[in-house]
């Protein structure tokens with residue numbers, strides 16, 4: 001459990017570094033692509049008893065660079081500019097949402113924490 005917490009802390013630090021890198025790219029150089037090094041995506045599962053270990057592990061990794069998506073999510077489907085269906089396995093309900101800024105990213109973290117808590121309570 002201690003190790004688990006440690007691992008997830010390291011992953012969050014990685015996520016923070018990735019999100020912070022958004023700050024260094026001037027607005028005009030931000031291309032609206034899906035699979036680029038500077039496209040960041042946050043993994044959003046549905047926290048309930050059906051969440052499988054594979055998807056849970058992705059959720060712990062939390063943030064993915066666009067350049068990682070095609071190797072990690074072979075069957076992904078683009079829904080729109082800001083959303084990708086992860087399609088990890090049949091009946092997968094997970095989605096990846098585009099991270100466009102630090103504030104929005106922090107809001108996502110709050111939302112995910114809240115959803116996790118709600119699942120534990122029910």
Ligand SMILES: [Zn+2]
Nearest residue numbers: 055092093094
């Ligand atoms: Zn899933």
